Amino acid sequence: MNEYIITASFIAAILIAGFLLLVNFGVTIVTYFGIGLVAVSIAGGVIYTWWKTAKDKTIEKFKLETLSKMREEFNKTSNYVNEAAELVDVKDDREGLGALREGFIKLGLFDEKFESIAKGIGKHTLTFIEQQTRKGEQRLRSLETLTAGTYKPELDKYAQGLHIRLMKLYESGYPLENGLKDFEGVQNRIPKSLIEMIEKKKTISNLFSAMLMKCYGEAEALLNLAGTYGDVSRAEGDIRMAKERAGDIDAYTSLLASARNRLKEILGPAFIKRRSILLSALQRTMELLGDDIDGLKGSIEEILSKVSATTDPGRLEELMELENNFKNNLVLLLAKLNDDLLRVESEITAFGPTKDLWARDDGIGMLLEKADPSTEISAFTEEAIVALGRAVNQYRNDIMFKKVVENFGKMEPIIERKLKEHGRLSGADLRVKYAEKFLQYYSTKHPEVEFREKPPVLLARSHVLGRTRVEGGP
Amino acid sequence: MDNTRWSIIASGEGANRVSFLYYCQFRNPAIEDRVLLLNTTTADVRPEKTFEYILRKDPNLGQIYDQIKRDKICIFGKSPSGAGNNWKVGENEARDDFDTIRRYISNLKLGGRDVILCINTLGGGTGNGSIPYLIHELKYGKRIVSAGENSYMALGILPYDFEAPQRFFNTICGISRLLKFDGDAKQNADLLLLVDNDQVEKILGIGGMGKEERYYRINQETIKAINMMIAAGSERSKSTIDVADYYQLPSNLGVYHFTPCMSLGNDPEIFDIETAMEDAIRNPMVPVDPKTAIMAYVIVVAPQKYVDDRIFSQEELENITRDWAVKNLAGKRGGVLRYSSLVSSQDAKTLDVMILLGGFSLEKIISKSLQRYYDFKDSLKTEGGEVELRDEANERIRVKISIKDIEAIEANIKDYIAVAEERIRRAHREELDIKKKLSEWGFSRGSPSWRQ
Numbered sequence: 001m002n003e004y005i006i007t008a009s010f011i012a013a014i015l016i017a018g019f020l021l022l023v024n025f026g027v028t029i030v031t032y033f034g035i036g037l038v039a040v041s042i043a044g045g046v047i048y049t050w051w052k053t054a055k056d057k058t059i060e061k062f063k064l065e066t067l068s069k070m071r072e073e074f075n076k077t078s079n080y081v082n083e084a085a086e087l088v089d090v091k092d093d094r095e096g097l098g099a100l101r102e103g104f105i106k107l108g109l110f111d112e113k114f115e116s117i118a119k120g121i122g123k124h125t126l127t128f129i130e131q132q133t134r135k136g137e138q139r140l141r142s143l144e145t146l147t148a149g150t151y152k153p154e155l156d157k158y159a160q161g162l163h164i165r166l167m168k169l170y171e172s173g174y175p176l177e178n179g180l181k182d183f184e185g186v187q188n189r190i191p192k193s194l195i196e197m198i199e200k201k202k203t204i205s206n207l208f209s210a211m212l213m214k215c216y217g218e219a220e221a222l223l224n225l226a227g228t229y230g231d232v233s234r235a236e237g238d239i240r241m242a243k244e245r246a247g248d249i250d251a252y253t254s255l256l257a258s259a260r261n262r263l264k265e266i267l268g269p270a271f272i273k274r275r276s277i278l279l280s281a282l283q284r285t286m287e288l289l290g291d292d293i294d295g296l297k298g299s300i301e302e303i304l305s306k307v308s309a310t311t312d313p314g315r316l317e318e319l320m321e322l323e324n325n326f327k328n329n330l331v332l333l334l335a336k337l338n339d340d341l342l343r344v345e346s347e348i349t350a351f352g353p354t355k356d357l358w359a360r361d362d363g364i365g366m367l368l369e370k371a372d373p374s375t376e377i378s379a380f381t382e383e384a385i386v387a388l389g390r391a392v393n394q395y396r397n398d399i400m401f402k403k404v405v406e407n408f409g410k411m412e413p414i415i416e417r418k419l420k421e422h423g424r425l426s427g428a429d430l431r432v433k434y435a436e437k438f439l440q441y442y443s444t445k446h447p448e449v450e451f452r453e454k455p456p457v458l459l460a461r462s463h464v465l466g467r468t469r470v471e472g473g474p
Numbered sequence: 475m476d477n478t479r480w481s482i483i484a485s486g487e488g489a490n491r492v493s494f495l496y497y498c499q500f501r502n503p504a505i506e507d508r509v510l511l512l513n514t515t516t517a518d519v520r521p522e523k524t525f526e527y528i529l530r531k532d533p534n535l536g537q538i539y540d541q542i543k544r545d546k547i548c549i550f551g552k553s554p555s556g557a558g559n560n561w562k563v564g565e566n567e568a569r570d571d572f573d574t575i576r577r578y579i580s581n582l583k584l585g586g587r588d589v590i591l592c593i594n595t596l597g598g599g600t601g602n603g604s605i606p607y608l609i610h611e612l613k614y615g616k617r618i619v620s621a622g623e624n625s626y627m628a629l630g631i632l633p634y635d636f637e638a639p640q641r642f643f644n645t646i647c648g649i650s651r652l653l654k655f656d657g658d659a660k661q662n663a664d665l666l667l668l669v670d671n672d673q674v675e676k677i678l679g680i681g682g683m684g685k686e687e688r689y690y691r692i693n694q695e696t697i698k699a700i701n702m703m704i705a706a707g708s709e710r711s712k713s714t715i716d717v718a719d720y721y722q723l724p725s726n727l728g729v730y731h732f733t734p735c736m737s738l739g740n741d742p743e744i745f746d747i748e749t750a751m752e753d754a755i756r757n758p759m760v761p762v763d764p765k766t767a768i769m770a771y772v773i774v775v776a777p778q779k780y781v782d783d784r785i786f787s788q789e790e791l792e793n794i795t796r797d798w799a800v801k802n803l804a805g806k807r808g809g810v811l812r813y814s815s816l817v818s819s820q821d822a823k824t825l826d827v828m829i830l831l832g833g834f835s836l837e838k839i840i841s842k843s844l845q846r847y848y849d850f851k852d853s854l855k856t857e858g859g860e861v862e863l864r865d866e867a868n869e870r871i872r873v874k875i876s877i878k879d880i881e882a883i884e885a886n887i888k889d890y891i892a893v894a895e896e897r898i899r900r901a902h903r904e905e906l907d908i909k910k911k912l913s914e915w916g917f918s919r920g921s922p923s924w925r926q
Contacts, residue, residue: 407744410737410753417752433744 060122063129067109067117070133074101074114077140083198084147087154096143100136107132148194155197159187162208165253169215172257173264173314179211212252216242219259222314226266235262264313271313274377278307278323281381285330288385288392292399293337299329327373330384334368337391344398351405354444357437358401361394404437408445415442415458419449425458478707478717479588481508482700483579483608486557486564486601487524488631489593491689494525496697497542498535504704508582509542512575514551514567514600527686548578550604557599560863561644562873564603572611575604579612589625589717591700592663596648597633597641606651609662625717628652628663631696632670632760632839639853642846647880649839650887653731656879659886664721666731667703667830668839669696670760677757699734699759702828706773706815712781712788715771715815723811724769724832728893732769732832733760740825742780748794750774750827755802758831761838768804768901769832770795772814776825781818786825788816805901809833835898836891851880 022030081093101114108118170176186204191197219239226232238259245251282304289297303326310319345360367387418425427435436456443451450459484493490511497509529536551567592609594601609626630652633641655662674692706715724730737754755764772795776786791814799808854861864872
């Protein structure tokens with residue numbers, strides 16, 4: 001606002017002064033006054049701009065920021081190029097970087113070591129500095145692109161090489177499924193710039209190292225386990241040599257693979273025997289359970305599928321874990337079956353069936369207790385399977401009988417009516433499931449009828465007597 | 475094909491309970507929310523009275539009651555204390571307030587071929603008086619509710635044996651008026667379903683329970699029958715029993731009373747359809763001799779899995795029904811009319827069977843009521859060709875009915891019974907001499923049928 005007032009006042013003063021000069025001294029003087037005024041304005045403007053620029057620190061700050069950023073970019077590219085040197089020859093790229101650095105130093109923008117910004121940059125305008133840094137950045141990008149062009153095929157070869165070695169270890173039985181999946185995920189990623197390529201290389205190298213460490217750990221653990229099954233000296237030698245030649249990836253992976261193959265051979269017979277016993281126990285359990293027993297059948301099924309998939313003797317420890325799982329789950333299943341039996345049996349008992357019709361198997365509880373998961377698999381299986389067989393049979397029998405007693409209320413009048421009509425009733429006449437049991441149960445509730453087992457038939461006593469009389473008649 | 479839409483109109487306290495229970499327990503897509511509860515006194519439709527026990531059993535239903543009380547409960551008539559077990563009061567109140575009732579019925583937004591299931595207890599006054607009148611008025615009256623051809627099915631619930639004679643006078647009048655209405659003697663309801671409280675109680679074996687619980691259980695059994703009847707017309711049915719199947723042929727025969735016989739909750743692992751049907755026929759919801767029944771609609775609801783696995787099939791059901799009918803229905807040929815429908819249900823876990831037994835002799839039902847009907851009728855004082863029906867508990871409730879009207883009611887039911895008994899007799903008739911008939915139809919002795 002003040003500036004406007006000053007300007008307006010200044011123009012008004014000039015006009016008043018011009019008018020007074022015109023009135024007092026004439027046109028000539030006023031002309032000189034006008035020309036002088038214009039000259040003074042131009043000189044004043046120039047002086048003011050110079051003074052204002054010299055006074056403004058923002059420009060200096062911009063210059064410093066621009067140059068710092070430039071140096072940072074240069075160092076980054078320089079680092080990438082150095083990292084790329086692990087796989088490709090970067091002599092030309094380094095020369096290009098050197099030339100660029102020298103150029104900046106020559107222009108007086110940086111000190112001679114390219115470590116800090118030169119002190120005399122005040123003599124350069126901001127525009128000049130911006131032009132130079134823009135050129136520099138373009139040069140850096142083009143150097144990166146050139147490096148990436150040669151780096152990419154080498155990186156692919158490198159990743160492929162690591163993958164081949166990992167596959168060798170995997171094929172020898174090391175559990176690398178998940179690690180390989182991660183590795184392949186990164187391997188298949190297509191990088192778009194040198195930076196991304198460098199990052200990809202770092203990631204696959206890290207994944208590879210982690211898997212090698214895992215394999216080494218596994219080999220040592222397997223060595224300890226196999227020691228009790230045979231002579232492991234050759235495998236031990238392989239592992240020791242691998243450690244000694246850790247820098248040589250090829251040798252390292254080959255030795256680890258060889259060690260594992262040797263250990264597999266040692267563990268093989270024990271593994272096959274154990275697996276076969278476990279598989280047989282699992283299959284027998286599944287057969288006994290059938291489709292009608294729920295509960296923990298799912299867990300046994302899961303273990304069976306895991307054991308079926310475990311074919312590598314090097315996984316003996318895993319197999320032993322599955323064996324323990326099986327034993328624990330079977331014990332749980334037996335306990336649940338026992339609970340179910342007790343529940344169903346108490347429901348049946350409420351109906352008061354006679355002993356010749358239904359009886360609980362009192363020996364099952366004791367059999368179930370005998371199945372001790374801390375015993376060896378064969379002994380455990382024999383005990384558990386016997387207990388399971390008895391319990392399952394009793395459970396099926398109980399469920400069947402429970403259905404009979406629960407539905408008897410509906411069946412009773414039907415049986416009664418049919419008996420009244422025909423005097424006798426066979427299972428086939430009844431047209432229900434468990435017809436024989438219904439007839440037998442009916443006979444226990446109705447002393448006026450008799451149940452004959454072979455063939456199952458219910459006879460009204462009057463009918464029996466009548467026929468006997470006829471048969472025994474004269 | 476669109477499924478038939480059903481609506482329920484229930485009048486009187488007992489019928490209101492049945493309908494409310496149905497509405498709460500079966501949100502049937504065939505009915506949606508088309509339920510209307512009619513009553514003559516506000517006291518009867520307050521939850522703390524009519525629905526007290528239902529709401530106490532399941533407090534969540536209070537919310538449903540709140541939803542329906544605004545537009546689904548219609549209080550009609552001017553009587554401050556209901557119809558007082560006097561059916562004529564119920565009828566007069568419905569006649570006087572027909573416009574109000576019609577407005578509520580319009581809110582049900584009935585379609586042309588919708589079925590309206592009208593429920594009333596036969597011993598009472600409100601429902602027993604209003605429902606036969608409403609059916610007649612809606613069916614034949616000029617003040618029509620919808621322009622289409624709705625069908626009207628009635629569900630009448632018979633009173634307990636121990637109830638007062640007046641209730642049995644109401645019962646005979648109610649059955650008669652549901653079958654044929656007053657002077658014109660035209661068929662009134664298209665189909666009459668009968669349920670007897672005593673009989674259902676006996677079937678359920680709940681005699682030892684408290685009164686409210688017994689009513690509740692009986693009502694539950696009744697609504698299950700309604701639901702199964704509707705199920706046979708649903709798209710889940712393997713052979714649809716359409717609404718017209720329920721009433722057209724029975725109407726043509728002039729005999730259209732039925733009762734459900736149910737066997738529910740059967741374990742499909744144990745029972746086959748035949749055994750479940752044998753069980754069902756032992757459980758008719760009114761006292762009946764099945765051997766007098768001339769019609770049967772067999773509806774079987776089975777779990778989807780068993781139908782998909784063809785453990786139960788429509789073909790098998792039809793075969794079983796044929797053999798079953800020959801054995802159980804009137805005559806040697808298994809009655810004159812039968813349908814069967816297998817309905818698969820994803821929700822069902824049991825094998826449920828309902829046999830709608832029809833055209834049976836009404837003798838057992840009528841004989842149960844007749845003595846008390848006459849006891850009550852004979853006690854009425856005749857004056858100027860009219861008798862006065864009054865509520866002993868409420869002196870203000872009294873109404874006159876002409877002797878002529880009572881005679882017409884009696885004549886109507888007697889006519890109906892005569893037709894029914896004639897149908898039963900015909901069903902029991904010996905088989906025709908088929909060779910003689912063939913000869914009359916022009917077949918010669920050499921035709922294959924002769925040689926059989």
